[in-house]
Amino acid sequence: MTPVLIVLNAGSSSLKFQVYDVLEGTEPCMAFKGLFEGLGNSAHFIVKDAQGKLLDEMTWSSGDRQGHEEALMHLVSWLRKHQEGRKLVAIGHRVVHGGEAYSSPILVDEAVIQTLEKLVPLAPLHQPHNLEPIRIVRRRLPGLPQIASFDTAFHQSQSEIARMFALPRDMRERGVKRYGFHGLSYDYISSVLKDYDPPLAEGRVIVAHLGNGASLCALKHGKSVATTMGFSALEGLPMGTRCGAVDPGVVFFMLREMRLSPEEAERVLYTKSGLLGVSGLSNDMRVLRANAETNADAKRAIELFVYRITREIGSLIAALGGIDGLVFTAGIGENDVATRAEVIGRLAWAGLTLDTTANRTGGPCISTGAGPTAWVIPTNEELVIAQQARNVLGATQARIAS
Numbered sequence: 001m002t003p004v005l006i007v008l009n010a011g012s013s014s015l016k017f018q019v020y021d022v023l024e025g026t027e028p029c030m031a032f033k034g035l036f037e038g039l040g041n042s043a044h045f046i047v048k049d050a051q052g053k054l055l056d057e058m059t060w061s062s063g064d065r066q067g068h069e070e071a072l073m074h075l076v077s078w079l080r081k082h083q084e085g086r087k088l089v090a091i092g093h094r095v096v097h098g099g100e101a102y103s104s105p106i107l108v109d110e111a112v113i114q115t116l117e118k119l120v121p122l123a124p125l126h127q128p129h130n131l132e133p134i135r136i137v138r139r140r141l142p143g144l145p146q147i148a149s150f151d152t153a154f155h156q157s158q159s160e161i162a163r164m165f166a167l168p169r170d171m172r173e174r175g176v177k178r179y180g181f182h183g184l185s186y187d188y189i190s191s192v193l194k195d196y197d198p199p200l201a202e203g204r205v206i207v208a209h210l211g212n213g214a215s216l217c218a219l220k221h222g223k224s225v226a227t228t229m230g231f232s233a234l235e236g237l238p239m240g241t242r243c244g245a246v247d248p249g250v251v252f253f254m255l256r257e258m259r260l261s262p263e264e265a266e267r268v269l270y271t272k273s274g275l276l277g278v279s280g281l282s283n284d285m286r287v288l289r290a291n292a293e294t295n296a297d298a299k300r301a302i303e304l305f306v307y308r309i310t311r312e313i314g315s316l317i318a319a320l321g322g323i324d325g326l327v328f329t330a331g332i333g334e335n336d337v338a339t340r341a342e343v344i345g346r347l348a349w350a351g352l353t354l355d356t357t358a359n360r361t362g363g364p365c366i367s368t369g370a371g372p373t374a375w376v377i378p379t380n381e382e383l384v385i386a387q388q389a390r391n392v393l394g395a396t397q398a399r400i401a402s
Ligand code: AMP
Pocket: 210, 211, 212, 213, 240, 283, 284, 285, 286, 330, 331, 332, 335, 336, 337
């Protein structure tokens, strides 16, 4: 039997999964990947092999009320039915917030779940959905080991000063500080950088994770020294629907003058702002690019996005004391040629020069000249979760055996 583990990334109405073979002595190897969409309404299940060939799909009618629990059980029974010779040994979960308690992946038990539940107010859009499948597995598949991997953990290498807000001390003691997110993505980029440029892996690198969520991370010797996201996943760059940095005074204005409730204000900042809010059109960069010539608001949204990225890169160059390399990753970073060109164009002062042809063909190196280099490197957060889950599982089994 080949042991396999499932990596889950749960959203409000979606459940993304990858299934990894975890044979001893080898790297986890992705066997299948897929997705449930439209959970709670008319759900759709799709599963492909590692090469992207469709293996199976299914749609439920809206009356079936196929939720996360039914989806998870469908996946487990699909594996049993279609994958003889493979045995499910654990589930690895992406959990956005590990707070101060967890600086590394952890085997989940009831106490861990309770600690993670306390962090819901810090990531209200993500944490509840991340925790739901963990509870479902505990109930429906008791005894199956679950490992949580955290988006915040990679940033625990930052200095105390880099993680502080200039707020009263008792607030810091209550955990109000900069945690940073997208750590699984930065962990992956940091781990593969040596395969692209060995000296750069030890240098001063800024990674731009530009997807529906977006942030930047400054790496020195492969470790996070600063990042644009902070206490919550709202801080820093404008994102698909999130505002990024705003003056906290804006929130008081929303509450007092606009008379929004805290929940309404939160909804505006998380789901109605960013590229969507500024353009009034879409959170999807492809749609904005397609309309930028004729729609002034779409053009403005892109311009603000690029302007904020380059301003924040300037800030991280200061935090690093210089820059040796810039890496673009995630949906926009990996695919949007124009965003990469515009960002690098605004960084000529820092010595970056775009290689237009390489940028058009996806690099991986998209710079020329003797200055800092620029790269396009696809991220792989799921592989990091699989590696972490396998390591935690291995360590646990070794502890039980000894
Ligand atoms: P992610 O959150 O990393 O999956 O990234 C999702 C975002 O990437 C989408 O909202 C799109 O804006 C963007 N994206 C994906 N493909 C492309 C593309 N070919 N060109 C421009 N943007 C893209």
